[in-house]
Amino acid sequence: MVTDLRTFLEELDGIGDLKRVNGAGLEYEIGCIAETAFHRRGPALLFDEIPGYPHGFRVASNLASTRQRSLMAIGADPDTPEADAMRAWKARWNSYRGIPPRVVDASPLLENALIGEDADLNRIPVPVWHELDGGPYIGSGVAVILKDPDTGFVNLGSYRLQVHDGKTTGLFCEPANDGSAILRKYWDKGQACPVAVSVGPEPVVFLTASGSTGCPPGVPEYEYVGFLCNEAVDVIEGRMTGLPISAGSEIAFEGEVPPPEAESRREGPFGEWTGYYMITSVPEPVIRVSALYFRNDPILFGAPPFKPHRESYAFSLPMRSMTGLWSRLEKDGLPVTRVTDLVKMGAVVVSVDQKTPDDVPRIIRALQESRAPCRINILVDDDVNPEDPIEVFWALGTRLDAGEGVHRSTVQSAWRLDPLRTAEEREIREPIPYRRLILNGCRPFERMKEFSPVNRFSKERREATWEKWRLGDWLQGGR
Numbered sequence: 130m131v132t133d134l135r136t137f138l139e140e141l142d143g144i145g146d147l148k149r150v151n152g153a154g155l156e157y158e159i160g161c162i163a164e165t166a167f168h169r170r171g172p173a174l175l176f177d178e179i180p181g182y183p184h185g186f187r188v189a190s191n192l193a194s195t196r197q198r199s200l201m202a203i204g205a206d207p208d209t210p211e212a213d214a215m216r217a218w219k220a221r222w223n224s225y226r227g228i229p230p231r232v233v234d235a236s237p238l239l240e241n242a243l244i245g246e247d248a249d250l251n252r253i254p255v256p257v258w259h260e261l262d263g264g265p266y267i268g269s270g271v272a273v274i275l276k277d278p279d280t281g282f283v284n285l286g287s288y289r290l291q292v293h294d295g296k297t298t299g300l301f302c303e304p305a306n307d308g309s310a311i312l313r314k315y316w317d318k319g320q321a322c323p324v325a326v327s328v329g330p331e332p333v334v335f336l337t338a339s340g341s342t343g344c345p346p347g348v349p350e351y352e353y354v355g356f357l358c359n360e361a362v363d364v365i366e367g368r369m370t371g372l373p374i375s376a377g378s379e380i381a382f383e384g385e386v387p388p389p390e391a392e393s394r395r396e397g398p399f400g401e402w403t404g405y406y407m408i409t410s411v412p413e414p415v416i417r418v419s420a421l422y423f424r425n426d427p428i429l430f431g432a433p434p435f436k437p438h439r440e441s442y443a444f445s446l447p448m449r450s451m452t453g454l455w456s457r458l459e460k461d462g463l464p465v466t467r468v469t470d471l472v473k474m475g476a477v478v479v480s481v482d483q484k485t486p487d488d489v490p491r492i493i494r495a496l497q498e499s500r501a502p503c504r505i506n507i508l509v510d511d512d513v514n515p516e517d518p519i520e521v522f523w524a525l526g527t528r529l530d531a532g533e534g535v536h537r538s539t540v541q542s543a544w545r546l547d548p549l550r551t552a553e554e555r556e557i558r559e560p561i562p563y564r565r566l567i568l569n570g571c572r573p574f575e576r577m578k579e580f581s582p583v584n585r586f587s588k589e590r591r592e593a594t595w596e597k598w599r600l601g602d603w604l605q606g607g608r
């Protein structure tokens with residue numbers, strides 16, 4: 130079985146990486162505790178005894194916010210070092226073979242099935258996650274399930290969902306996402322789009338729906354989860370829509386999304402993973418809820434974004450764009466050894482093992498044309514640790530020619546959450562120009578041999594000395 134949320138929490142508990150908090154309120158205690166734990170690299174959190182709700186109606190948070198927890202969630206060894214995890218990940222990514230989901234009849238999710246009038250989202254405790262949020266958000270740790278009406282392709286995505294009332298949520302889906310393309314197919318015919326939402330799916334399903342496990346475009350997310358777990362995901366068919374809902378879900382609801390001209394509501398603001406609130410007055414589509422399901426003692430999966438820090442793994446495994454960018458550069462025969470997002474969607478570092486004088490110029494050209502939304506791209510030689518901002522800035526401060534080494538390009542981007550967009554630009558759903566900077570922090574190829582040697586002992590001598598003098602007995606942090 131693909132590990133469900135409560136089994137995952139038990140596993141975390143077993144290794145002392147889960148903190149239970151009783152009695153915290155939905156406004157704003159749960160959110161503030163979750164944010165503080167996130168910034169202090171604290172444990173996963175499980176809130177119970179939530180005022181106004183029965184004992185056992187719980188909220189979990191901070192679940193995939195460290196590398197260890199993210200790796201555990203996808204069934205990988207949590208102690209794998211960062212660089213190895215990325216390499217192993219990419220190798221796996223390139224050997225994709227999907228396993229379709231398996232339809233089953235029974236699921237604990239059906240222990241409580243509230244259909245039609247009885248479906249009331251207020252039965253579920255939903256926190257207001259950030260101080261300036263426009264309301265409670267049931268959608269953060271979710272998989273929103275949509276089916277292409279022409280091809281039957283089933284898409285999963287994580288889109289934020291604000292609870293407007295017991296029967297209505299908002300739906301904020303970026304225009305470039307696959308989910309938006311499916312919604313538009315229905316709306317163009319004046320029809321409402323059927324939808325199912327798993328709130329608290331199996332963690333690997335959430336990570337895949339949210340683009341955090343590198344599911345390539347055009348690949349159905351359930352099949353990708355099957356590939357990751359080496360077994361089919363069990364799904365039940367929703368009673369109202371027939372859409373496949375993962376059977377291990379804690380909570381789920383079904384409904385439809387009317388065309389925005391027929392019904393839209395203002396939603397937000399919501400604290401974003403860019404580290405800002407997007408303040409906009411644009412009405413967004415809504416989900417009209419027709420059925421609610423939950424397990425006994427349900428657990429809401431909260432994955433609210435917080436202002437990122439260096440080890441922000443909330444959506445932690447390589448983002449699709451980064452894995453895709455790396456593979457594209459490699460396919461072009463470019464000697465790229467790592468692609469790392471130093472700041473999510475903000476700064477990407479490309480490590481280069483220069484072999485010819487053309488390598489760096491070719492990589493720069495490829496980055497100029499790349500569609501990955503990222504404002505700053507930095508090239509470094511592979512003697513620099515791309516994970517360490519100080520090392521990256523050391524390389525820039527000592528190897529960047531601030532004339533010839535600085536490049537710019539303009540691409541088209543539909544990324545509405547871009548904090549640099551003006552209030553008017555946030556209302557535009559079509560792609561608009563997006564400018565990016567490329568900084569060449571590599572040593573000039575023609576001077577590689579004579580370039581000043583780096584003032585550090587060689588790796589071999591350091592390792593031998595470490596062993597002989599047993600430096601690990603009194604020094605932290607490894608050799």
Ligand SMILES: Cc1cc2nc3c(=O)[nH]c(=O)nc-3n(C[C@H](O)[C@H](O)[C@H](O)COP(=O)(O)O)c2cc1C
Pocket residue numbers: 269270284285286287288289290301302303304305306307308309338339340341432433434443444
């Ligand atoms: C915690 C979290 C919240 C997210 N919230 C949103 C959101 O509100 N709207 C959105 O369009 N994408 C959001 N994303 C990103 C999408 O889920 C991601 O791009 C996904 O790959 C989209 O899937 P699709 O292209 O199949 O529709 C979020 C990602 C994470 C990790």
